[in-house]
Amino acid sequence: MAITGKIRLNLQFKKPLRYFLHDSRKISTVVSEKINENLKESNNERLDNTKLPLELLDYRFKFAEFLPDPNPLHRNKIREKLERRDMLLRRSNVEIPEFYVGSILAVNYSDQHAPGKQNRFLGICISRTGQGLRASFILRNVIDKMGVEISYFLYDPTIQKIEVIRLEKRLDEELFYLRDAPPEYSTFPLDMRAKIHAHGTCVPINEIKVPLNPLPWLQRWERMNMKGIIDCKSMVNEKRRIKAEYKIHTKPWEKYDLMKMYRETIPIEEQKEIFAEIYSSLQEHEIHRLKSKRTRSLVKPIKTG
Amino acid sequence: MNSILKVCVGQQAVRNFLKPTLETFTITSRGKKLLNPPPRKRLSPWLIKQNRVQHRDDLTPENKEFIQQVIKDKYAPSNNDIERFSPLKLDTIEPITEWQPHYRRVGVIAKKIGIVPLWLKNGKKIITTMLQVSDNHVIKYIPPEEYKPMISKRKTVWPRTMGCLIVGAESCDPQLFTKEYCGLFNDSGVMPKRLLARFSISPEAALQPGTPLSASHFQIGDFIDIRGKTIDRGFQGVMKRWGFHGMPASHGVTKTHRRPGNIGSGSHKARVLPGTKMPGHMGNRYRIIRGQRIIRMNTKYNIIWIHGDAVAGATNSFVQIYDTVLPFKTSKALNVTPRFPTYFPNLQKEALPEELFADDLHNFADPTIIYTDE
Numbered sequence: 001m002a003i004t005g006k007i008r009l010n011l012q013f014k015k016p017l018r019y020f021l022h023d024s025r026k027i028s029t030v031v032s033e034k035i036n037e038n039l040k041e042s043n044n045e046r047l048d049n050t051k052l053p054l055e056l057l058d059y060r061f062k063f064a065e066f067l068p069d070p071n072p073l074h075r076n077k078i079r080e081k082l083e084r085r086d087m088l089l090r091r092s093n094v095e096i097p098e099f100y101v102g103s104i105l106a107v108n109y110s111d112q113h114a115p116g117k118q119n120r121f122l123g124i125c126i127s128r129t130g131q132g133l134r135a136s137f138i139l140r141n142v143i144d145k146m147g148v149e150i151s152y153f154l155y156d157p158t159i160q161k162i163e164v165i166r167l168e169k170r171l172d173e174e175l176f177y178l179r180d181a182p183p184e185y186s187t188f189p190l191d192m193r194a195k196i197h198a199h200g201t202c203v204p205i206n207e208i209k210v211p212l213n214p215l216p217w218l219q220r221w222e223r224m225n226m227k228g229i230i231d232c233k234s235m236v237n238e239k240r241r242i243k244a245e246y247k248i249h250t251k252p253w254e255k256y257d258l259m260k261m262y263r264e265t266i267p268i269e270e271q272k273e274i275f276a277e278i279y280s281s282l283q284e285h286e287i288h289r290l291k292s293k294r295t296r297s298l299v300k301p302i303k304t305g
Numbered sequence: 306m307n308s309i310l311k312v313c314v315g316q317q318a319v320r321n322f323l324k325p326t327l328e329t330f331t332i333t334s335r336g337k338k339l340l341n342p343p344p345r346k347r348l349s350p351w352l353i354k355q356n357r358v359q360h361r362d363d364l365t366p367e368n369k370e371f372i373q374q375v376i377k378d379k380y381a382p383s384n385n386d387i388e389r390f391s392p393l394k395l396d397t398i399e400p401i402t403e404w405q406p407h408y409r410r411v412g413v414i415a416k417k418i419g420i421v422p423l424w425l426k427n428g429k430k431i432i433t434t435m436l437q438v439s440d441n442h443v444i445k446y447i448p449p450e451e452y453k454p455m456i457s458k459r460k461t462v463w464p465r466t467m468g469c470l471i472v473g474a475e476s477c478d479p480q481l482f483t484k485e486y487c488g489l490f491n492d493s494g495v496m497p498k499r500l501l502a503r504f505s506i507s508p509e510a511a512l513q514p515g516t517p518l519s520a521s522h523f524q525i526g527d528f529i530d531i532r533g534k535t536i537d538r539g540f541q542g543v544m545k546r547w548g549f550h551g552m553p554a555s556h557g558v559t560k561t562h563r564r565p566g567n568i569g570s571g572s573h574k575a576r577v578l579p580g581t582k583m584p585g586h587m588g589n590r591y592r593i594i595r596g597q598r599i600i601r602m603n604t605k606y607n608i609i610w611i612h613g614d615a616v617a618g619a620t621n622s623f624v625q626i627y628d629t630v631l632p633f634k635t636s637k638a639l640n641v642t643p644r645f646p647t648y649f650p651n652l653q654k655e656a657l658p659e660e661l662f663a664d665d666l667h668n669f670a671d672p673t674i675i676y677t678d679e
Contacts (some may be wrong), residue, residue, distance in 0.1 A: 074620055078606055079419040079435055089669040110428060110676050117676040133421050157667050158428040158674045 056275045060266075062098045063282065064128070065135035065154060066274060067266045083132040084274070088281045090155045095289055097162055101125050102170030102206060104188055105139055107152055108161040118160065121150055122190050126175040140178060142187040147179065167197040168206045171227035180217045181210040199290070223249040346454040349471075349503060357483040376479060380496040398446065398513045404645040405509070406637035409467065411647065412504045412627025413441050413518045414474035417533065420614045423601070424667040428674045432614045433600065436531075436626065438607040441518035442495045445471040446511045454505075467505045470512060473498025474623070502625050510646040520607040521648040523599055523626075524641070525661050528634035530595045533617035533624035537589035547582040592617040596631045600663040 060067060066087065068080045090096075099105055103125050111119040123141035126149070130136050135154040140147065152159060165188075178186040185208075197203075211230045212221060222233045222244040233241055243249070254260060266274075364372075415436040423433050447469040453462075454469070476496040479487050490497045493514035523529060543549040543565040551563045568581050594615050601610035609626075616624060628643065629635060636643045650656065662668050 074419070076418040076621055078437060078608070079421070082435075082603065082606065082608065083421060086669045093670070093672050110674055112428070112676050117678065133423075153422065153430065155669070156430070157424050157669070157671070160673050160675070 056272060056279065059275045059279075059282075060271055061100075063275075063278075065131055066278060067131060067271060068274075069131050070264055070266055080132065080274075081277075084278055086133060087155055088278060090157065091282075091285050093157075094159060094161070095285070096154060097164045097167075098203075099125060099137075099162075099164050099167060100169045100203065101128055101172070101174055103167050104165040104192065105137075106163040106165055106192075107139065107150075107159060108163075109152070109156070110158040110160060120190075121148075122165065122188055122192060123148070123150070124175065124178070124186060124188065126178060140175075140186050141190075142183040143190075145183065147183065147186065163194060164197070165192050165194045167195075168204050170206055170208070175228070176219065177212065177221055177224075177226055177229055178210065180212050180219075180221065182213060185210045220244070225250070345456060347456055349454075352501075353485050353489075354483050355486050356481060359481075372480070376496075380476075380479075380494075398511050402645065404642050406635075407507070408509055408645065409505065409507045410510050410522075410628055410643060410645060411443070411470045411472065411506050411512060411518070412502075412625055413438050413520075413522055414472055414500055414502050415439070415609065415624055415626050417616055417618055417620060417622055417624055418608070419620055421610075423610065424674075425665050426667050426674065427665070428667075428676075431600075431612055433610045433612055434614055434616045436609045436611065436616070436624065438518065438520040438522070438609065439474055440476055440498075441472055441474050442493065442498065443470060443512045443514050443516040443518065444473045444490060444493050444495070444498070444501065445514055447471070448511075449508055466507070468508045468511060469503050470506050470510075471501055471503050472518060473501050475499040500623055504625075504627055512646055516647065518647055519604070519650075520602055520609050521604055521650070521657055522644060523602075523609065524643065525599055525602060525663050526639075526641070527599050527636070527643070528596045528629040528631065528639075529599060529611070529626045530593055530629045530631075531597055531611070531616050531624050531626050532591060532593045533622065535588045535590055535592050535617045536619050538587040540585065541587040542584045543582060546584060546587045549582070596629050596634045598663075600666050602661040603659060604657045604661070605659045 066084060068075055104122070105125055106120060106122040108118060108120045110117060121139060121141070123139035126138050126140045128135070128137045133153075133155050136151055137154065138149055138151045140149045142148070209228055209230045212232050212235065215235065220240070221229055222236050222240060226232075233244065236244075247253075415438045418435045418437050420432060420434050422430050424430050449465040449468045452465060452467070452469045473490070473495070475498055477499045479497045482497050487497050489501075495515055538545070542563050544551050544563050549565055552558050552561050552566065554562060565583065568577055568583065570577055594613075594617065597611040597613055597616075599609055600612050602608065618624060632638060660668070667674065
């Protein structure tokens, strides 16, 4: 249909909605920063032996949706293979850029009910979920003082173009707290100009922290340990503050859980297998993209006004 | 019906003295009718003990290798070549190529491998289920006069018109199975299969044992019925099992948040009416979902995409698929000629393309969908 996902309008006094999508499995590379570094160090040697480029290690963040759901009950190798093939075919027709939660994107998509049969939406990416063909992301913006969120499927063939306006990360894996923050933190002008990100440089982390609106909130943010919220614990009453300290919310045992990482991620050996399979075609798309970018830059900008 | 079990315990004198030798107790058979209905069909003659007890044989690696070599020599690698028939211990069945609308074809055993979204050409997202037809071969044909599956007490039995074809899937190491089970596959000459299924067919659709079956047995746009076993959910309450709403969480409600409430039966009846929805065992039953449309096919990996996500069973569970019996969706109603009795790749002039799509399905290799003004 015309609009690829659900549109959510944040009315001020609306009842709390269900915040997560049905299959909102987190992407399988959700790992903390420290362990990333360790992994990188330990795996450099191993990768050298097999002579695979080091880029493959970054692929798990760049192309995270190529990694399957880590739950063994949902896995099937042939299905994953065929899904990856479809994804690459789609990527040969439309450029799907690298972006993260916190990046600002603009999506052009075919819309049967819009004038000119197409539409454009710009907003901040507040979540990325799903693997394979069901990978999706949510964009949020405030338009006419009303919060608007649209969820898109990444491989939806009605998407004509995905532009990255700002390639950056935020402090958290998902930014649903922007729904409870003042509207200026999720307002972006629709004609925002893209800032060019130098090829090969690392993605900057935007360390902005947002204050929250006074209560009521859509979720109990004081229990979530979000890094990007300014001091939400002082805003709640004594009872909620004490409850937030409960072990069931702070989960002090998680750092001792040796299997947690294993359960939530795809082992590096399997990742290597998957990315080695798709490496050449991804590289082709990349070269094609850089070529077209070079030709595009030669076009003389037209003066207006 | 109540059954009486007699259990004799102990043979020794001391034990006999200490324990009662004979215990009788009854097992109540509540809900037996619903959960374990008496079988309508006779147990299949090929349904014998499959797996053998794995004893620890201290074999040397060389001996193990030798056994594998023997297996390899006996069962040639299964290929999709119709020429490789059995070593002719049976009468050959000549395929009748002409299709008649009242004929009934064989089905296949498939593996449910996952649920993925696909898009139609008008941009609509649909949910599809992927089924893999994995290594299917015809094992045995039982003609109508020998095939008597139904248990009936009638004295005059009408002559049957439908025969039976036994199909196996997933070749396995024969060392895993009993000798008797491996004997089932002697006639067809295929490697012993892990899974077997019987399909009721018209005698004209009979196939030579050893014939491989693939996803190309079906065509794009066909409607199929899918029989599978639902996920076993164990003993469940009425909210999960029957979708009752339960009772409020607060406002003075105590201890009855997920209970069914009143179960009916007025003053005169003074009993619970049969079929009342109550808590009980949920799942682990065969269910058939009918009239599913095939919208995409991969002939290399033998995969069928069907529109819909209601196929019984979890991912990587097995289902049986066959031509639908819904009167308005059969090939007779749709006026199409199916591949009869099955798809023979060597009889075709041109090989099928690897990927086949329905007319209204978007291929990811196609460019972006753009709507135009009419």
